[in-house]
Amino acid sequence: MPGSEPRIMFVTRKWAPAVGGMETYSLRLTEALAAIEPVEVVALRGKANGMPPGVIALLTFPFRVLTRFLSRKIAPDILHVGDMALWPVGLLALLGVRTKVALSAHGTDVAYHRRGGLKGALYGAYLRLGAKLLGKATVIANSHATSEVLRETGWDRSVVVPLATDLAGPAPDGSHNGRILFVGRLVERKGCGWFVREVLPLIDEGVILDVAGTGWDTGEQSAIDHPRVNFLGSLHGEDLIDAYRNAMCVIVPNIATQSGEYEGFGLVAPEAAACGAYVLTANRDGLRDAIIAGKTGHLVEAGDSKAWAEAIMNCTALAKGDRIDFLTQSVETARQVYSWDRVARETTDAYGIHP
Numbered sequence: 001m002p003g004s005e006p007r008i009m010f011v012t013r014k015w016a017p018a019v020g021g022m023e024t025y026s027l028r029l030t031e032a033l034a035a036i037e038p039v040e041v042v043a044l045r046g047k048a049n050g051m052p053p054g055v056i057a058l059l060t061f062p063f064r065v066l067t068r069f070l071s072r073k074i075a076p077d078i079l080h081v082g083d084m085a086l087w088p089v090g091l092l093a094l095l096g097v098r099t100k101v102a103l104s105a106h107g108t109d110v111a112y113h114r115r116g117g118l119k120g121a122l123y124g125a126y127l128r129l130g131a132k133l134l135g136k137a138t139v140i141a142n143s144h145a146t147s148e149v150l151r152e153t154g155w156d157r158s159v160v161v162p163l164a165t166d167l168a169g170p171a172p173d174g175s176h177n178g179r180i181l182f183v184g185r186l187v188e189r190k191g192c193g194w195f196v197r198e199v200l201p202l203i204d205e206g207v208i209l210d211v212a213g214t215g216w217d218t219g220e221q222s223a224i225d226h227p228r229v230n231f232l233g234s235l236h237g238e239d240l241i242d243a244y245r246n247a248m249c250v251i252v253p254n255i256a257t258q259s260g261e262y263e264g265f266g267l268v269a270p271e272a273a274a275c276g277a278y279v280l281t282a283n284r285d286g287l288r289d290a291i292i293a294g295k296t297g298h299l300v301e302a303g304d305s306k307a308w309a310e311a312i313m314n315c316t317a318l319a320k321g322d323r324i325d326f327l328t329q330s331v332e333t334a335r336q337v338y339s340w341d342r343v344a345r346e347t348t349d350a351y352g353i354h355p
Helices: 021-034 055-071 084-095 108-115 117-133 144-151 192-198 218-225 237-246 268-274 305-316 320-337 340-351
Strands: 008-012 039-043 078-081 100-105 138-141 158-160 180-183 209-212 229-231 249-252 279-282 298-300
Touching: 008 021, 008 055, 008 084, 021 039, 021 340, 039 055, 055 084, 078 084, 084 100, 084 108, 084 117, 100 144, 100 340, 108 117, 108 144, 138 144, 138 340, 144 158, 180 237, 192 209, 192 218, 192 305, 209 237, 218 229, 249 268, 249 305, 268 279, 268 320, 279 305, 298 305
Parallel strands: 008 039, 008 078, 078 100, 100 138, 138 158, 180 209, 180 249, 209 229, 249 279, 279 298
Antiparallel strands: none
């Protein structure tokens, strides 16, 4: 009805100007949802310097959400909570007879219990409590891997909706700089250090690995210090698009770790493909949903150095015409499949409401 309150209330503690994947998800999803159905957003803004909000702001945010929920004339049909750590907000649905709860599941917010120790155990108990109290809630997982991890703490009602990217570049022309590119945080599970130690020695010694990333684990420092590694720092916008397009190939070489951490999705894979990059991705975790094998890139067995070396050699041997044909198809497919319009449509389908 004209002038009525939106049927969807989206609640998130991850919002601009804070910078991060969950912030981008919240912003872009709500924008795309608004093109289908009006959305009321209750968001906790980040700090002006790009950092997340402070502790006091986080602690008082639930009261702000409660106030807004109670001030509505009619309870929302859908109460969408932006990440699993915020699940108690979903209990507000008990105040609205017709309100359904949806929660988004990303990565660390789902798997922190795997880290062990007291904090991991407490967080696991926290998620299991949520699963019992919100047993009828629908969880929107960003990958099949995330859906599987959710079941470890009792969240059985999940729908997989892979993420999207806004990045795009000019049509591929088949040229490249002869270098390999890694983009991402330098943490063990993302495999950059492993690639430098185990794969780089198996390929032509003239090939350089460009690394664009920040925030590394101590054990990953060797990757930066290696003579065949060129550290670019953090790249954004046109600089990142150009780096993707100019690389001989972009690698996403995630590996298994003792900590049990996993890749919830792996946004580098679809954004690189959408920019015209030749993408090689580890065949594990959420990366299987971040790539369409043979169309937007290639899956390579995780932790298999010989398989990775062979995949890179196949890339170097690709004729220019064949490279252009593959990348042209890859760009078109990536932009169609990994779009926010698609994410919004699948999200509203998960809600189970109709215009």
